[in-house]
Amino acid sequence: MGNPTQTIKNKENFPLEYDAIVIGSGISGGWAAKELCELGLKTLLLERGRNVEHVKDYPTANLNPWELTYRNNNTNEDSEVNPIQSRAYNEGNKHFFVNDQENPYTQVTPFHWIRGYQMGGRSLTWGRQCYRLSDLDFEANLKDGVAVDWPIRYENIAPWYDYVEEFIGVSGQAEGLPHLPDGKFLPVMEMNDLELFFKEKVKNEFAGRCVTMGRSANLSRGWKGRGACQYRNLCSRGCPFGGYFSSNSSTIPAAIATGNLTIRPFSVVKEIKFNKETQKATGVQVIDANNPDEVFEFSAKIIFLNASTIASAAILLNSANDYNPDGLGNSSGQLGHNLMDHHFRVGAQAQYDGLKDKYYVGRRPNNIYIPRFRNLNEATKRADYIRGFAYQGGAFRQNWEDIGTGLDDFGESFKQKITEPGPWSMVISAWGETLPYYDNKVSLSRSKKDKWGLPIVEVKFNFKDNERVMRKDMQSSAVEMLEKSGMTKVSAFDYDNVGGDCVHEMGTARMGADPKTSVLNKFNQMHDVKNIFITDGSCMTSSGCQNPSLTYMALTARACHYAFNQLKKGNL
Amino acid sequence: MNRKTALKRIVLLTTGLVAAAGGVKLYQAYKKPGLVNLDDYQKLIDELADVIIPRTNTPGAKDVGVGDFIIxxxxDCCSRQNQNSFIQGLGDLEAYVKDKYNRTFVACTIDEKIAVMKYFQNKSKNNNGTIAKASRKVLGDPFFWILKKYTLIGYCTSLNGATMALQYDYVPGKYIGSIAIKNEQKGWATR
Incomplete structure (x- = not known):
């Protein structure tokens, strides 16, 4: 772990003026810092947590299972002190999650806000799955009459998907599907024997469905100075080989290399300052995380807000002023609203009685993927819900973890059974699109404040009928595919799924063509305040069912180049 | 985000009310557990674990020091009910052995140890009905289950358990989707 007391030395000489300020160093903020620095702008990257340097600050990355006191299990203290974060963390990666006691928020309805306040944010612990949206997604709101239309189409973002994929390195298989466009892929990872068997069965039994290898930001070969994935499957502890993409391993080092980047950790953003004469933001007011009495004000020509969906909305709501009484850039009244998260943890698992002579080598940090097959066209249209879902999953031979406690045995015969490869199993689990609802929202408490004196966030979130009805299909289709593939002991599951569990928060500052109904324009630029750009998940007008980080990265790079050109033209 | 969580094996969900839990049982389950005494039981716990995973041509539970991990x-990781169930179980077991063989468990022959464990395994059965499941949630898991679960985890994640009884690859460096099973193939310790 990095030094938690580390703070800025030489405070008096810390420069206060920049060309650009980026708020947040997670997956989109890292990209903003890289692009703006490479374009030649003197850029300040603000991070509210501690610094985490690639490799050096990955204290658990090389530990064997027996080197963890609780063998990667959480303790009672974890669930008492961190009832929210401990749902997502384990003994090996808990240092990359916030302390719930120090970072309170109010659940108006149950919502699990999983956070990582450190350099690199949640890009250290993300799931690394990378899927492009398509016009099926960009046109969906318009066609369904839901919320507002996206102001962009696939052709606007496609070159930027290329651009970011070429930098981050995504392993995957081109499939030629119009609704899940292919990318610039590194060599695909292998499937194991049962996955190959399942792929063939699905192809034969289900017209229009496809089983492909997950498209993952894990390097199937060395790339851009980073080492290939070593198949340890310990990604969320940080990878000493640089085998997966994170801000820490990739974008922040690239930004530093330009000589244009200044990093300030322990910087809690209080508000963005606004000049009503120019109608522009002038800078950012920051509280020192370790010393709440110290407040700085940094100024810049442009500001990229990448604090994450809920936090970005909270910063803007807290930046209300006489001219923007409901929050900065909130003339539409949409700021903080339309919060989305994917719904998941529903699907089926099964066993397969064959392939007993087959096994595999290595711990692949990736899964198989079954792209969306519902509501693609008239032929696949559902009467009972709109949009769709995709499956992630995989096959494995059961080991001691799966079979041990269930065996009615002990002694030598028990030992034999838990140390040999068990039966083949297969799990497929669905990720479903959630619609944007105005009343799913982020707001600020009027009375409660955190230790930095900032109003704490209130979250109200509910899944609704479209998600509930879709969920039944997510489960029954999984059962159907496993059964028709000749698997046995097929069993369905539907775990309790609370908003936030998927850690795909989106939508609180949506893009749209009309300033009256949206917060951002087609370049992620605030309608109301032209020199503020928001390119984290808050910009999303709809959620798709694809894991969204790749889209944030592409939109960020695109917005940075647009902002730079506007700045050059003197428009900002 | 956490793909692993979603892929985890199905957990038995218990619903419904508990009818069977009487007042004394509830008190036993929720009282403040005497955790300090656990260390005194280390030798006994090691011996119990070693009956569950004995030494064969690879190390046994005692060889890899599972007792420390179980304690x-x-x-630190058990619910209060399970803490009480475990401590109560150790006491019950000692009393049973004393009564039946008039000595400590540690001093028993291997056949006697196995017989004792069978007795406690049987006592932990009949626990899969709806009422039993609900009761478990309130009163805690049976002693034998807790012992066996932590013996299993502690053994399979230990250095010698993972590398000698199972196979463990620190840095695989590659993923090969298909290999032929060898004679006496050992399972992977981790995934």
């Missing part, structure tokens, strides 16, 4: 888990 850590019971102290």
């Amino acid at each position: 850590n888990m019971v102290k």
Whole structure:
């Protein structure tokens, strides 16, 4: 772990003026810092947590299972002190999650806000799955009459998907599907024997469905100075080989290399300052995380807000002023609203009685993927819900973890059974699109404040009928595919799924063509305040069912180049 | 985000009310557990674990020091009900052995040890009905289950358990989707 007391030395000489300020160093903020620095702008990257340097600050990355006191299990203290974060963390990666006691928020309805306040944010612990949206997604709101239309189409973002994929390195298989466009892929990872068997069965039994290898930001070969994935499957502890993409391993080092980047950790953003004469933001007011009495004000020509969906909305709501009484850039009244998260943890698992002579080598940090097959066209249209879902999953031979406690045995015969490869199993689990609802929202408490004196966030979130009805299909289709593939002991599951569990928060500052109904324009630029750009998940007008980080990265790079050109033209 | 969580094996969900839990049982389950005494039981716990995973041509539970791990888990990771169930179970077992063989478990022959464990395994059965499941949630898991679960985890994640009884690859460096099973193939310790 990095030094938690580390703070800025030489405070008096810390420069206060920049060309650009980026708020947040997670997956989109890292990209903003890289692009703006490479374009030649003197850029300040603000991070509210501690610094985490690639490799050096990955204290658990090389530990064997027996080197963890609780063998990667959480303790009672974890669930008492961190009832929210401990749902997502384990003994090996808990240092990359916030302390719930120090970072309170109010659940108006149950919502699990999983956070990582450190350099690199949640890009250290993300799931690394990378899927492009398509016009099926960009046109969906318009066609369904839901919320507002996206102001962009696939052709606007496609070159930027290329651009970011070429930098981050995504392993995957081109499939030629119009609704899940292919990318610039590194060599695909292998499937194991049962996955190959399942792929063939699905192809034969289900017209229009496809089983492909997950498209993952894990390097199937060395790339851009980073080492290939070593198949340890310990990604969320940080990878000493640089085998997966994170801000820490990739974008922040690239930004530093330009000589244009200044990093300030322990910087809690209080508000963005606004000049009503120019109608522009002038800078950012920051509280020192370790010393709440110290407040700085940094100024810049442009500001990229990448604090994450809920936090970005909270910063803007807290930046209300006489001219923007409901929050900065909130003339539409949409700021903080339309919060989305994917719904998941529903699907089926099964066993397969064959392939007993087959096994595999290595711990692949990736899964198989079954792209969306519902509501693609008239032929696949559902009467009972709109949009769709995709499956992630995989096959494995059961080991001691799966079979041990269930065996009615002990002694030598028990030992034999838990140390040999068990039966083949297969799990497929669905990720479903959630619609944007105005009343799913982020707001600020009027009375409660955190230790930095900032109003704490209130979250109200509910899944609704479209998600509930879709969920039944997510489960029954999984059962159907496993059964028709000749698997046995097929069993369905539907775990309790609370908003936030998927850690795909989106939508609180949506893009749209009309300033009256949206917060951002087609370049992620605030309608109301032209020199503020928001390119984290808050910009999303709809959620798709694809894991969204790749889209944030592409939109960020695109917005940075647009902002730079506007700045050059003197428009900002 | 956490793909692993979603892929985890199905957990038995219990619903419904508990009818069977009487007042004394509830008190036993929720009282403040005497955790300090656990360390005194280390030798006994090691011996019990070694009956569950004995030494064969690879190390047994005692060889890899599972007792320490079990005590850590019971102290720091167990629900209060399971802590009480475990401590109560150790006492019950000692009393049973004393009564039946008039000596300590540690001093028993291997056949006697196995017979004792069978007795406690049987006592932990009939626990899969709806009422039993609900009761477990309130009163805690049976002693034998807790012992066996932590023996299993502690053994399979230990250095010698993972590398000698199972196979463990620190840095695989590659993923090969298909290999032929060898004679006496050992399972992977981790995934």
